[in-house]
Amino acid sequence: MIEVRGLTKRYGPQTVVDDLSFTVEAGQVTGFLGPNGAGKSTTMRMIIGLAAPDRGTATIGGRNYRDLAVPLVEVGALLDAGAVHGGRTAYDHLHALAVSNGLPRKRVDAVLARTGMEGVAGKRAGGFSLGMRQRLGIAATLLGEPRVLIFDEPVNGLDPEGIRWVRDLMRSLAAEGRAVLVSSHLMSEMAQTADHLIVIGRGRLIADTAVSELTRTNGEGAVVVRVSDRARFAQQLSAAGATVRDGLESSLVVSGMSAADIGQLAAYHGVALSELTPQRVSLEEAFMELTRDSIEFSGVAA
Numbered sequence: 001m002i003e004v005r006g007l008t009k010r011y012g013p014q015t016v017v018d019d020l021s022f023t024v025e026a027g028q029v030t031g032f033l034g035p036n037g038a039g040k041s042t043t044m045r046m047i048i049g050l051a052a053p054d055r056g057t058a059t060i061g062g063r064n065y066r067d068l069a070v071p072l073v074e075v076g077a078l079l080d081a082g083a084v085h086g087g088r089t090a091y092d093h094l095h096a097l098a099v100s101n102g103l104p105r106k107r108v109d110a111v112l113a114r115t116g117m118e119g120v121a122g123k124r125a126g127g128f129s130l131g132m133r134q135r136l137g138i139a140a141t142l143l144g145e146p147r148v149l150i151f152d153e154p155v156n157g158l159d160p161e162g163i164r165w166v167r168d169l170m171r172s173l174a175a176e177g178r179a180v181l182v183s184s185h186l187m188s189e190m191a192q193t194a195d196h197l198i199v200i201g202r203g204r205l206i207a208d209t210a211v212s213e214l215t216r217t218n219g220e221g222a223v224v225v226r227v228s229d230r231a232r233f234a235q236q237l238s239a240a241g242a243t244v245r246d247g248l249e250s251s252l253v254v255s256g257m258s259a260a261d262i263g264q265l266a267a268y269h270g271v272a273l274s275e276l277t278p279q280r281v282s283l284e285e286a287f288m289e290l291t292r293d294s295i296e297f298s299g300v301a302a
């Protein structure tokens with residue numbers, strides 16, 4: 001649904017999006033991840049025609065955003081929830097958008113219902129909490145029932161209930177067959193929402209992978225083992241092909257062998273294990289590892 005090919009953007013001497021290519025499929029939530037300043041917003045702005053690429057293309061359903069007759073019915077995008085006229089009521093804001101895009105009034109009622117805003121439809125947007133402004137922004141993206149949705153950091157600043165609501169909405173939009181592209185700098189957040197991940201750092205593609213795949217490749221970490229005769233079991237493990245190092249509090253940290261195989265080896269040698277713990281690398285750690293070299297301003301230990 002969204003095709004990004006060789007997309008490149010420079011601001012002065014800085015290349016903020018660098019030869020980026022990826023595809024956002026229908027029926028999925030695609031998480032767009034990267035540290036602050038990685039180029040996520042700039043990429044999204046190019047997809048919806050708010051910034052011009054220096055090279056490459058970004059198309060929606062095979063066409064440039066500017067060639068879409070009524071963009072709102074093809075793609076809904078929320079890049080900045082603050083961009084609402086504060087003096088207007090939620091209803092008037094949505095109604096004006098509907099009218100200017102030739103959409104029927106009943107769509108306004110539909111999106112107010114879908115975003116749980118019927119109760120505040122008559123209130124001025126200027127008095128809205130961040131959570132409500134976010135809902136209003138999302139309501140606007142849904143007016144034209146677009147097949148493609150783009151959200152830039154939609155959960156930023158929301159409370160847990162708001163985060164949960166946004167997450168559930170993204171999932172239900174994907175379940176309806178829509179393509180949903182959503183950016184975040186938090187892997188933990190994306191891991192709970194997205195089916196697929198595009199990870200960028202310094203404007204470049206770092207990973208383009210299914211969430212399940214990332215968990216699989218990065219989830220098989222080392223195994224912490226505790227036995228009474230540490231030196232002897234370490235030798236037996238090494239002889240069986242594992243890599244062994246000393247861990248905390250007299251434990252062994254074993255890699256290159258599964259917990260099940262370590263258990264088998266211990267049984268074979270008649271060794272009693274007092275601990276056998278596979279170390280799951282969290283997605284957050286996998287993300288830190290992936291983007292380590294591309295953090296714009298990393299903290300330097302004093």
Ligand SMILES: Nc1ncnc2c1ncn2[C@@H]1O[C@H](COP(=O)(O)OP(=O)(O)OP(=O)(O)O)[C@@H](O)[C@H]1O
Binds near residue numbers: 036037038040
């Ligand atoms: N209009 C602009 N003029 C000059 N530089 C810009 C402009 N817009 C963005 N940049 C720079 O481009 C880089 C990428 O910014 P961008 O906002 O796309 O990153 P991001 O991944 O969305 O980050 P964040 O998570 O902080 O929003 C940054 O270094 C930023 O300072």
